[in-house]
Amino acid sequence: MTDGDGSDLTGDQRALRDTLRGFLVTELPTAALRAALETEAGYSPQLHTRLAAELGLAGLTIPGEFGGLGLSQAEACVVHTELGRALYPGPYLAGYLAAGVLAATVPATGDRAIAERWLPQLAAGSVTGTIAAADSGGLWSSATGSVRAHLTPHGWRLYGRSWYVIAAHVAGIVVVSALAGSVPAMFLVESGAPGFRVSPMPGLDLTRRVGVTAFDATPAVLLVQGADAAAALDRAEREFLLATAAEAVGGIDWCVDTAVMYAKDREQFGRPTASFEAVAHACVEMLTAFQDVSEAPRYAAVADVEGAADAPAAARVAALRAGQAYRGVTQTAVQLFGGIGSSGEHGAHLYYRRAWAAERLSGGPHARRGALTD
Amino acid sequence: MDFAEDPDHRLIREAVREVCARFPDEYWAELDQTHTFPWEFYAAMAKGGWIGIAIPAAYGGGGLGITEASIVLEEVAASGACMNGASSIHLSIFGMHPVVRHGSEELKQRYLPRVAAGDLHVAFGVTEPDAGLDTTAIRTRAVPDGAGYRITGRKVWTSKALESERVLLLTRTTPAGECTKRTDGLTLFVAPLNDPAVTVRPIPKLGRNAVASCEVTYDGLYVSASDRVGEEGRGFTYLLDGLNAERVLIAAEALGTGRAALRRAAAYAKNRTVFGRPIGQNQGIAFPLAEAHARLGAAELAIRHASWRIDQGLPAGEQANLAKFLAAEAGFAAADAAVQTHGGFGYATEYHVERYWREARLLKIAPIPQEMILNYLAEHVLGLPRSY
Numbered sequence: 001m002t003d004g005d006g007s008d009l010t011g012d013q014r015a016l017r018d019t020l021r022g023f024l025v026t027e028l029p030t031a032a033l034r035a036a037l038e039t040e041a042g043y044s045p046q047l048h049t050r051l052a053a054e055l056g057l058a059g060l061t062i063p064g065e066f067g068g069l070g071l072s073q074a075e076a077c078v079v080h081t082e083l084g085r086a087l088y089p090g091p092y093l094a095g096y097l098a099a100g101v102l103a104a105t106v107p108a109t110g111d112r113a114i115a116e117r118w119l120p121q122l123a124a125g126s127v128t129g130t131i132a133a134a135d136s137g138g139l140w141s142s143a144t145g146s147v148r149a150h151l152t153p154h155g156w157r158l159y160g161r162s163w164y165v166i167a168a169h170v171a172g173i174v175v176v177s178a179l180a181g182s183v184p185a186m187f188l189v190e191s192g193a194p195g196f197r198v199s200p201m202p203g204l205d206l207t208r209r210v211g212v213t214a215f216d217a218t219p220a221v222l223l224v225q226g227a228d229a230a231a232a233l234d235r236a237e238r239e240f241l242l243a244t245a246a247e248a249v250g251g252i253d254w255c256v257d258t259a260v261m262y263a264k265d266r267e268q269f270g271r272p273t274a275s276f277e278a279v280a281h282a283c284v285e286m287l288t289a290f291q292d293v294s295e296a297p298r299y300a301a302v303a304d305v306e307g308a309a310d311a312p313a314a315a316r317v318a319a320l321r322a323g324q325a326y327r328g329v330t331q332t333a334v335q336l337f338g339g340i341g342s343s344g345e346h347g348a349h350l351y352y353r354r355a356w357a358a359e360r361l362s363g364g365p366h367a368r369r370g371a372l373t374d
Numbered sequence: 375m376d377f378a379e380d381p382d383h384r385l386i387r388e389a390v391r392e393v394c395a396r397f398p399d400e401y402w403a404e405l406d407q408t409h410t411f412p413w414e415f416y417a418a419m420a421k422g423g424w425i426g427i428a429i430p431a432a433y434g435g436g437g438l439g440i441t442e443a444s445i446v447l448e449e450v451a452a453s454g455a456c457m458n459g460a461s462s463i464h465l466s467i468f469g470m471h472p473v474v475r476h477g478s479e480e481l482k483q484r485y486l487p488r489v490a491a492g493d494l495h496v497a498f499g500v501t502e503p504d505a506g507l508d509t510t511a512i513r514t515r516a517v518p519d520g521a522g523y524r525i526t527g528r529k530v531w532t533s534k535a536l537e538s539e540r541v542l543l544l545t546r547t548t549p550a551g552e553c554t555k556r557t558d559g560l561t562l563f564v565a566p567l568n569d570p571a572v573t574v575r576p577i578p579k580l581g582r583n584a585v586a587s588c589e590v591t592y593d594g595l596y597v598s599a600s601d602r603v604g605e606e607g608r609g610f611t612y613l614l615d616g617l618n619a620e621r622v623l624i625a626a627e628a629l630g631t632g633r634a635a636l637r638r639a640a641a642y643a644k645n646r647t648v649f650g651r652p653i654g655q656n657q658g659i660a661f662p663l664a665e666a667h668a669r670l671g672a673a674e675l676a677i678r679h680a681s682w683r684i685d686q687g688l689p690a691g692e693q694a695n696l697a698k699f700l701a702a703e704a705g706f707a708a709a710d711a712a713v714q715t716h717g718g719f720g721y722a723t724e725y726h727v728e729r730y731w732r733e734a735r736l737l738k739i740a741p742i743p744q745e746m747i748l749n750y751l752a753e754h755v756l757g758l759p760r761s762y
Contacts (some may be wrong), residue, residue, distance in 0.1 A: 277657035 052125025084247025420492025451630025581732025
């Protein structure tokens with residue numbers, strides 16, 4: 001409803017949005033979402049396979065030559081918005097980020113072997129990937145040296161840990177940011193490799209599991225190093241910010257729609273609660289928050305596609321503003337749903353949890369402000 | 375714990391209300407517009423003995439505490455006189471505190487009875503253009519000259535400088551470089567203002583225009599040593615003594631201003647009919663006013679707690695700062711809600727709430743900005759490292 005007619009979207013993007021929204025409304029109603037969260041994986045692998053392979057989303061931005069659809073961040077923005085709207089709990093974002101780094105190795109190194117081996121599997125959804133880039137504070141920087149790489153006669157070995165690794169518990173391959181001596185580098189580790197261990201980081205967000213990945217003399221394949229690695233990490237972080245900003249917009253959209261519907265239905269003192277000004281005004285505030293930030297991720301995505309100079313700043317601003325709005329809106333939503341809103345059965349608390357947790361996976365608003373100040 | 379209102383306090387409230395009732399909103403609006411000092415109001419308050427309320431009885435005052443003084447100032451502000459009313463008497467009520475505490479007997483005899491009677495107006499000159507809150511950086515110099523001192527320098531925001539005969543003036547007698555501590559070497563005087571060596575220039579400003587705040591230039595002003603407060607070089611310490619009480623009184627003035635605004639807003643919301651019913655029936659109007667009431671109530675309790683501690687001689691830094699912070703926020707929020715409640719008329723002078731709003735805004739800045747209050751709480755209460 002709050003989307004208006006999506007007039008900024010192309011016809012194909014609108015179709016993508018409508019297909020995905022329809023799919024998720026049908027396949028992932030609140031009851032199904034709650035049931036999935038109770039399982040060991042925290043999502044339905046069957047549903048994920050359909051989403052990844054049937055709808056082709058896993059290969060959305062993977063180049064056609066490696067089995068993907070070769071679409072841009074503008075389309076990815078549409079997908080992230082819808083997944084955020086449904087609080088889709090599967091490992092989509094993690095794989096998306098890993099694929100982005102792998103695809104970037106081809107132009108950087110001229111070496112196609114790694115991309116040819118893994119990208120088609122990621123695109124088909126037969127392998128799940130993730131990226132391990134954050135230190136214990138959530139900052140995406142290899143400079144802290146939380147993971148170090150050493151070259152041995154048998155190849156590269158990794159030592160150390162990464163935190164806030166999304167979907168680490170189900171990842172088949174992990175893209176790791178590490179320091180090789182004093183040089184930043186990106187590596188690929190297979191989850192079955194010796195010395196590789198994942199431990200859960202139980203957190204606020206029930207719909208997105210994160211973990212700590214530990215490396216102890218773990219064999220790894222070098223992807224890129226030096227300036228190329230720094231650029232790849234920057235790019236991955238930007239993709240992450242764009243995605244979480246888009247997810248936030250989707251989540252806000254859900255909150256507005258659901259709260260307004262509830263306020264119209266729910267009666268107190270013989271009339272709908274929406275007829276009380278305090279409730280009506282709160283709904284309006286939510287709507288203005290939505291309109292305030294809804295275009296920011298899309299603008300940042302398009303700026304990125306076009307290689308605009310302000311693209312990095314636009315991504316940070318989008319993440320900062322959308323994150324802020326998401327927190328405020330979920331707080332209002334929980335209040336508007338009254339007692340029901342804080343019950344486990346209702347979906348509102350899941351959005352509230354997501355809003356507070358999402359930004360923390362890459363250092364939080366503080367890191368955004370710091371980067372924008374610099 | 376006893377929350378029962380002291381019967382004496384109730385009497386003070388009622389008596390001050392009676393005096394203030396003779397000076398309606400129209401009186402204050404006109405003085406504010408014409409930038410005229412409220413002489414009649416001041417005389418009425420002096421006649422009632424309210425101006426000397428906190429000056430010791432031995433010097434002709436009421437000998438009462440900060441609690442009583444804060445009640446007087448709250449009621450003055452709450453009458454609709456707001457800061458125009460409160461500021462016209464504030465410095466007489468409390469400004470001479472350093473003289474009471476540290477002045478020689480002769481100095482006290484010479485000035486305090488006249489201040490208590492309302493016959494001697496006093497101003498307060500501390501802040502300078504280049505010193506601001508960093509008080510020890512002041513540059514106004516007092517240099518020994520015969521039986522007294524010559525004072526040269528410039529002060530800003532000296533309220534009532536136009537009307538006052540004397541100013542409690544902070545000067546540097548020993549350059550900071552020659553002192554062990556920067557807080558040493560500052561000296562306080564009860565200096566004359568009606569002197570050719572003094573130039574007073576009012577500063578055009580947003581509100582509280584019945585009481586001017588001025589830039590004052592001292593160009594070799596002669597001050598007798600007998601007008602020095604206490605010892606040379608200890609002026610800063612003497613000032614510190616009164617800071618907590620000062621904050622509580624200001625908080626009470628903010629509280630009163632908020633109460634005045636809320637009273638008008640609630641009355642308007644009850645009477646003004648739009649869409650066939652009083653606008654106060656809309657939650658969008660009612661809730662901000664209810665919230666303003668809740669916040670003013672919390673600020674009032676903080677003020678009572680702080681003034682009680684000061685009167686008991688207990689440390690009150692935390693409580694006084696907290697009271698000032700909460701009251702300034704609550705007072706301004708109430709005035710803002712009152713303007714909004716009045717809609718277009720809130721902007722019109724006729725409804726008075728715009729005047730309250732302009733005056734309530736002052737208290738988030740003066741005599742100390744909210745940010746410095748937070749600095750105090752962060753450093754001295756929470757034990758966090760000093761940031762400035």
